[in-house]
Amino acid sequence: MIAPFTFNTSQRIVFETGAASKLADVAAFCLGQRPFIVTDPGIVSLGLHAPALDALTQARLDIGQFTDVVADPPRALVEDAVAAAKTHEATSVVGFGGGSSLDVAKLVALLAQSGEDLDDAWGIGNARGPRLPLILIPTTAGTGSEVTPISIITVGEEEKRGVVSPLLLPDIAVLDPLLTLGLPAAVTAATGIDAMVHAIEAYASKSSNNNPVSRTLSVEALRLLGANIETAVTTPRNKDARGSMLLGSMFAGMAFANSPVAAVHALAYPLGGTFHIPHGLSNALVLPHVLRFNNSVASATYAEIAPALFPELSGVADPYARAEEFAEKLSELAAKLGLQTRLSELGISEEDVPKLARDAMKQTRLLVNNPRELTEADALDIYRSAL
Numbered sequence: 001m002i003a004p005f006t007f008n009t010s011q012r013i014v015f016e017t018g019a020a021s022k023l024a025d026v027a028a029f030c031l032g033q034r035p036f037i038v039t040d041p042g043i044v045s046l047g048l049h050a051p052a053l054d055a056l057t058q059a060r061l062d063i064g065q066f067t068d069v070v071a072d073p074p075r076a077l078v079e080d081a082v083a084a085a086k087t088h089e090a091t092s093v094v095g096f097g098g099g100s101s102l103d104v105a106k107l108v109a110l111l112a113q114s115g116e117d118l119d120d121a122w123g124i125g126n127a128r129g130p131r132l133p134l135i136l137i138p139t140t141a142g143t144g145s146e147v148t149p150i151s152i153i154t155v156g157e158e159e160k161r162g163v164v165s166p167l168l169l170p171d172i173a174v175l176d177p178l179l180t181l182g183l184p185a186a187v188t189a190a191t192g193i194d195a196m197v198h199a200i201e202a203y204a205s206k207s208s209n210n211n212p213v214s215r216t217l218s219v220e221a222l223r224l225l226g227a228n229i230e231t232a233v234t235t236p237r238n239k240d241a242r243g244s245m246l247l248g249s250m251f252a253g254m255a256f257a258n259s260p261v262a263a264v265h266a267l268a269y270p271l272g273g274t275f276h277i278p279h280g281l282s283n284a285l286v287l288p289h290v291l292r293f294n295n296s297v298a299s300a301t302y303a304e305i306a307p308a309l310f311p312e313l314s315g316v317a318d319p320y321a322r323a324e325e326f327a328e329k330l331s332e333l334a335a336k337l338g339l340q341t342r343l344s345e346l347g348i349s350e351e352d353v354p355k356l357a358r359d360a361m362k363q364t365r366l367l368v369n370n371p372r373e374l375t376e377a378d379a380l381d382i383y384r385s386a387l
Contacts, residue, residue: 005211007258010136010147012172015247017239019176020137021051023094024059030133030171032091034062036112038081038105039096040069048139048179049096064088066108069101072154072272072279075118078107085112085132092133095170098191099143099279102136103151106168109134118153118163124365127165134170139179141232141245142191142280144198144253146173158273158359169257175250177243185233188245189337190280192229195249196222196309196330197283201262202255204294204301205369214259217251219308224248226309233337262370264290266363267382270356277346284334285343289385291327293378298371299323343387353383 014026024031035056043049044067056063066081085093085108093112095105110131111118121127136146149168155161183191199218202210225248231241267290268282277285291302303319306326313329316322335341348356357379361367367374 002212003208005209005213005258007211007213008149008166008169009254009257010170010173013147013175013250014172015175015243017177017243018051019174020179021055023052023135023137023174024055024061026174027135027172030092030135031056031061032133034064034089034091035094036064036066036085036088036090036092036108037094037096038066038069038108039101040098041067043067043097043101043139046182048182052094052096052137064090069097069104071100072160072276073100073104074154078104078111078118078153081108082111090132092135095134095136096139098138098140099145102138102143102145103153105136106134106151106170107153107163110163110167121163121165122161124164127163127167129167131167135172135174136170137174137176137179138246138249140183140187140191141180141242141249142194144195144249144256146170146175147250147253148257150257154273158270159362160269160273162365164365173250175246177239177246180242180246181237181239183236185236185338188233188236189229189334189339190278190284191249192225192232192245192280193284193287193330193334193337193339194280195245195252196225197264197287198252198256198261199225200291200302200305201264201369202252202259203305204298204371205256205259205262206371207260207369210259214255217255219305221248221251221255222305222308224251229333229337260366260369262366263294263374266366266370267356267360267379269363270359271343271348273359274352274356275346275348281339284339285341286382286386288327288331289382291330292324293374293382294370294372295320295323295327296372301371302326343383348387350384350387353380353387356383
């Protein structure tokens with residue numbers, strides 16, 4: 001029998017080349033007269049948000065903007081953005097950019113409307129709402145944040161903390177492949193592998209809400225990502241490859257939003273918090289090593305999905321051998337795409353490992369989903385194997 005499950009995702013999804021230039025039309029039902037854009041300086045300098053901005057201007061809307069989002073956004077930045085949205089008397093929030101901008105936009109929409117304290121919203125299901133209408137427009141193919149009910153913020157110097165609530169799912173997600181054409185090769189590669197991690201961990205999650213919808217989406221995500229990531233990296237203006245990556249990322253986001261991720265993310269977060277390594281690269285660095293650790297209990301699961309990403313693995317009959325080869329080929333793929341594959345390449349040494357392991361163990365909401373129980377000693381071994 002199929003176990004009971006709940007599946008939540010964004011209310012409406014628009015996938016279209018050039019969709020951002022039609023924002024005033026595709027999101028007319030929820031923008032209101034005073035939309036508030038949340039983005040980062042890189043997006044502004046590249047002019048990526050110009051088509052959306054022009055569409056809103058031509059619709060004679062009164063636009064507010066917060067353009068100071070940084071990677072691993074700190075709490076103070078979120079509070080500044082919320083204050084700016086309130087001052088603008090925003091009627092909606094438009095998140096435009098990578099995962100950090102979308103995560104900040106989610107909390108701005110929540111806190112600017114509900115007035116609740118962020119300290120009361122941390123964790124799973126604690127946000128009260130209501131929130132402002134929310135539109136999310138990704139410019140990377142990796143986080144899937146446009147279809148996830150999660151916002152991750154840096155608290156203090158290094159700790160990453162999350163708000164998880166269906167309230168954070170947007171009213172509309174707008175996917176425009178044109179917005180990803182200018183992504184540098186390294187960002188394309190890292191965010192693409194990030195999306196693969198979402199699909200892999202969602203499929204193998206020990207969560208009681210692991211469900212057939214998430215598993216189906218995970219497989220299709222891996223198929224799209226595996227077939228297109230090399231083209232997207234080497235031929236960056238290939239619209240078909242970019243569109244497929246964006247769709248694969250979204251499918252993976254839908255999957256893990258409902259069947260949560262696990263130890264790869266738990267071990268990746270300290271790398272971002274302490275060493276400011278981009279999230280996608282952090283995941284890529286620990287992914288093969290976590291898979292090998294899990295293989296003693298999850299090899300059959302990994303063997304099921306491996307051919308979706310690497311079709312040639314269908315010829316490896318033994319599940320354990322196929323799963324081992326799966327981990328190895330993921331490591332080879334990262335290297336082929338030009339990413340660093342060892343922690344030591346990023347200045348991390350044996351002396352750093354104990355603190356990384358301690359910090360990883362704080363990610364209890366993720367570790368409970370891992371197929372195999374993971375202790376601090378196990379985390380130490382995994383980090384050491386990745387040095």
